[in-house]
Amino acid sequence: MSKIIRIGTRDSELALWQATTVQQRLAEIGYDSTLIPIKSAGDQVLDKPLYELGITGIFTKTLDVAMLKGQVDIAVHSMKDVPTQLPQGIVQGAVLERAVTHDILVHKGLDFLENDSPSTIATGSLRRKAQWLNKYPNDRVVDLRGNVNTRLLKLIENDWQGAIFAKAGLERIKLLPKDAVLLDWIIPAPAQGAMLVVALENDDFTRTAVEKLNHKESELATGVERDFLRTLEGGCTAPIGALARCENEKLHFEGVVFSLDGKQKVEIKKTVPLKSADGLGTMCANEVLKNGGQQLMESIRNANSALH
Numbered sequence: 001m002s003k004i005i006r007i008g009t010r011d012s013e014l015a016l017w018q019a020t021t022v023q024q025r026l027a028e029i030g031y032d033s034t035l036i037p038i039k040s041a042g043d044q045v046l047d048k049p050l051y052e053l054g055i056t057g058i059f060t061k062t063l064d065v066a067m068l069k070g071q072v073d074i075a076v077h078s079m080k081d082v083p084t085q086l087p088q089g090i091v092q093g094a095v096l097e098r099a100v101t102h103d104i105l106v107h108k109g110l111d112f113l114e115n116d117s118p119s120t121i122a123t124g125s126l127r128r129k130a131q132w133l134n135k136y137p138n139d140r141v142v143d144l145r146g147n148v149n150t151r152l153l154k155l156i157e158n159d160w161q162g163a164i165f166a167k168a169g170l171e172r173i174k175l176l177p178k179d180a181v182l183l184d185w186i187i188p189a190p191a192q193g194a195m196l197v198v199a200l201e202n203d204d205f206t207r208t209a210v211e212k213l214n215h216k217e218s219e220l221a222t223g224v225e226r227d228f229l230r231t232l233e234g235g236c237t238a239p240i241g242a243l244a245r246c247e248n249e250k251l252h253f254e255g256v257v258f259s260l261d262g263k264q265k266v267e268i269k270k271t272v273p274l275k276s277a278d279g280l281g282t283m284c285a286n287e288v289l290k291n292g293g294q295q296l297m298e299s300i301r302n303a304n305s306a307l308h
C-alpha cells in the first residue's frame with residue numbers, strides 16, 4: 001500500500017526549510033509527500049516572553065492536534081521545542097542527523113566586549129540569559145521573541161549590542177552573518193540543532209517510511225539530553241542546558257542548571273561507553289538534583305508561579 005504522506009509544519013521560514021528537507025529525504029527513498037503549513041500558538045502571541053506564557057509545547061501543540069485529528073500524518077519540529085513528554089498516541093518517528101549544536105552571538109561590532117560599560121544583549125531564553133549573566137554579570141539581558149527572521153529585524157531596530165541564536169537555525173535559512181561569534185561556553189538547549197519527525201503510534205505505513213530517516217547517534221545523544229531535562233524540569237521552563245556527543249564509541253555528556261539570575265549553577269560531566277549510555281541522562285539529573293539542583297529548581301518554580 002502506498003499513500004502520500006502529509007507533512008504538518010509551522011509556517012516560519014525555518015520550519016518550512018526543515019519540513020522541505022524531510023520531504024526531500026522521503027522522496028530519495030521513494031515516498032511521495034505534501035506540505036501542510038499550520039500556524040502555531042507560539043507564533044501568534046508575540047508580545048510576551050515565552051516563559052511567561054507558562055506552557056511547554058506552545059510550538060508543537062497545534063500540530064499535535066492536527067495529527068490526532070487525522071489532518072496530517074507527520075509533523076517536523078526543531079527537537080528542542082518539543083516537550084519531553086509526547087502526547088498520548090504520538091511517537092518519535094525519526095531524529096535526523098544533527099547539525100551544529102551551539103549558540104552564536106549576532107552583533108553590531110565587538111568593541112563592547114572590550115570596554116567596561118554594560119552591554120545589552122537580547123534573548124527570549126532563560127538558559128541563554130542565565131549563562132550570559134553568569135559570565136557578564138553587569139550586562140543587561142532583554143527579552144526577544146518571534147521567529148528567527150523577526151528577531152534579526154528587532155536586533156537591527158533596537159539599541160542592543162547583540163542577540164543570541166542557535167547557529168543551526170540561522171545557517172539553515174542562510175542568514176548567519178560571517179562575523180557571528182560562536183558561543184561555545186554556553187551549553188545548548190537539550191536537542192538543539194536536531195530535527196524530530198513525529199508520527200501517530202498506530203500508523204505503521206508512515207512509521208516504517210520515516211524510520212528510515214533516523215540517525216542513530218543523533219537519536220542517542222538527544223535522548224540522553226532530553227532524559228536529563230525531563231528528570232529535572234517537572235514541566236516548568238528553567239535555565240537548563242545539556243549536550244551529549246558521541247565520539248570513538250564513547251558518549252560525552254555535560255548538563256547544567258542555573259539560577260534565573262545566572263549567579264548559581266549545578267553542573268555535571270560524564271563520559272561513558274556508547275553501549276551503556278541509556279540511563280545516563282536520568283542518572284546525571286538525579287545527581288544534579290542531589291547536589292543543590294533540587295533547591296535551584298524549587299526557587300525557579302516559585303519565581304515562575306509568581307508570574308502567572
Ligand SMILES: NCc1[nH]cc(CCC(=O)O)c1CC(=O)O
Binds near residue numbers: 080081169191193194
Ligand atoms: N526557540 C526557537 C528555535 N527552535 C529551534 C531553533 C533553531 C534550530 C535548532 O536549534 O534546532 C530556534 C531558533 C533559535 O533558538 O535561535
